Amino acid sequence: MLPSDRLHGTAVSNHQSPITNHATSAPLRVALVAGEASGDLLGAGLIEQLRTRYPDAVFAGVGGDAMRAAGMDTWHDASELAVMGLSEVLRHLPRLLTLRKHLRARLLDWRPDVFIGIDAPDFNLGLERRLKARGIRTVHYVSPSIWAWRQGRAAKIGRSADLVLCLFPMEPPIYAAHGVDARFVGHPLAEMLALEPDRSAARTALGLPHDAPVLAVLPGSRLGEIARLGEAFLDAAARVAAAMPGLRIVVPAANAGCRAAIDALRAQPKFAALDLQVLDGQARTAMVASDVVLLASGTATLEALLAKRPMVVGYRIAPSTAFLVRLFKLMRVDRFSLPNVLAGRTIAPEFMQEACTPENLADAVLHWFRDPQAAEAVQPVYRELHLQLRQGASATAAEAVGRLAAPALPALEAAEPRP
Known part of the structure; x- marks a missing residue:
């Protein structure tokens, strides 16, 4: 004492x-x-x-x-x-x-x-x-x-x-x-991330080609999140890759345990042909380097917003928890991802629980790739929110x-x- x-x-x-x-x-x-x-x-x-x-x-x-x-x-x-x-x-x-x-x-x-x-x-x-x-x-x-x-x-x-x-x-x-x-x-992250992120430098840092379409996939930083979302996210990425020849996929792993879980999912035969690069950390660099981000709801969605990247957000909680949330009406918002809450409207497609399927996720990701004007239209919103948080x-x-x-x-x- x-x-x-x-x-x-x-x-x-x-x-x-x-x-x-x-x-x-x-x-x-x-x-x-x-x-x-x-x-x-x-x-x-x-x-x-x-x-x-x-x-x-x-x-x-x-x-x-x-x-x-x-x-x-x-x-x-x-x-x-x-x-x-x-x-x-x-x-x-x-x-x-x-x-x-x-x-x-x-x-x-x-x-x-x-x-x-x-x-x-x-x-x-x-x-x-x-x-x-x-x-x-x-x-x-x-x-x-x-x-x-x-x-x-x-x-x-x-x-x-x-x-x-x-x-x-x-x-x-x-x-x-x-x-x-x-x-x-x-928010301190708004100070740390540049208003104009350098995609070219990020791709160089990760050894990615500058002219290829890139999808960043972030199924969560905790093992429970990866267990609930990992397979659906990789399945969605595989569907996007089938529709977009030359797609490069990067999956940052938050730590060694997360990497092992991601590697185990990747080893499934249905993902054998997937051009997928697992990274040790470097989530922020992966987002900046990408054209589109598929990610779990949480602080990472704020980083994707600050990186100015079109995103698709998915999330699943344990079925028993979801039952209690609905029964007692514990969730008080129509939108659950931070970019949508901050904007007061849907600027990032989000899929919760039963709606978080590989088909829904893949369709939303492909929309961003196929409609560059839609991706460009959200940039001023991202910048305005960035300045608001800075x-x-x-x-x-x-x-x-x-x-x-x-x-x-x-x-x-x-x-x-x-x-």
Whole structure:
């Protein structure tokens, strides 16, 4: 347990001693918890921007390499929280509950000015609620998908977080309806991807011919997704290839386990003649290099939008889950893929559950290949949405956190968010 060193004006850190802010007897203390790679990157960007405003600030909590490099004292590594799937969560539940209990005690002893839970809602929201009850200001960074599932959760999230930082513009109004303070800060991916992606460079990087039609196929980054979607996606790709001589197909695999699952599907006799290249990672490069993308619903659809590529979206959930979703009317939107939700209309054909068949997927993919004018018509929409999401997410988030955590502290002038 850390000593209550705030009383003595010092801070425990693996890094150099902070410069004391002359307006206060102690530096700003910021605790953060990130549970996976995407959260680690978000946390690092936020730390860097907070440090430009409060150079003496001290950061501690749970994070990965990026947050450590940004100057955070990591009490636990983010990998300790990174578990996926119901069976894995259940297996690790006792350890996770013990970790959260010890972390809560350490945070209450350290008394940060603000606690920021980055995504990982199952772990962070409960922790935030208990810290908030003890008088610590709390922020939840990355809203769960309340726009799609059970919007009433917004009120529950508000009981945990004083402030919710949202990546998408349709989220704050839902929170406002439940009296919860939420701010749209933009999406970091919109900063990372160029407004004008370089298809030629991407094809060169992947060794693809510049004059051939290319289809990128992304059946998901988790084994369960590949099990439910992989065969249908490859079957659809085979149908497209039969109608388009010379088609090149690239399939990025998120990790070694996903590659093994994809290779097992590819080994089926019906796919033996398919001109298919499995990649280790490089999903973003594959999208930029392609003419059309066939992919599972999720964050990858946002990347395809930012890559300015026509896409077809498919998704299947476990039949039992689908039954419960329909029975209790848990899904509150007519469209489920992010590009369509952001645009407020269908710009990417999407097929859910029983409609996610090889025939439907292949027909929609072939439409994009056969109608270049339709593919060109969505480009201005993609660009407009890209600009809408490009709000300087880390800087905007840091400004909102600073106003909540340190309203009395003078903040240094920070650069305006990039247009």
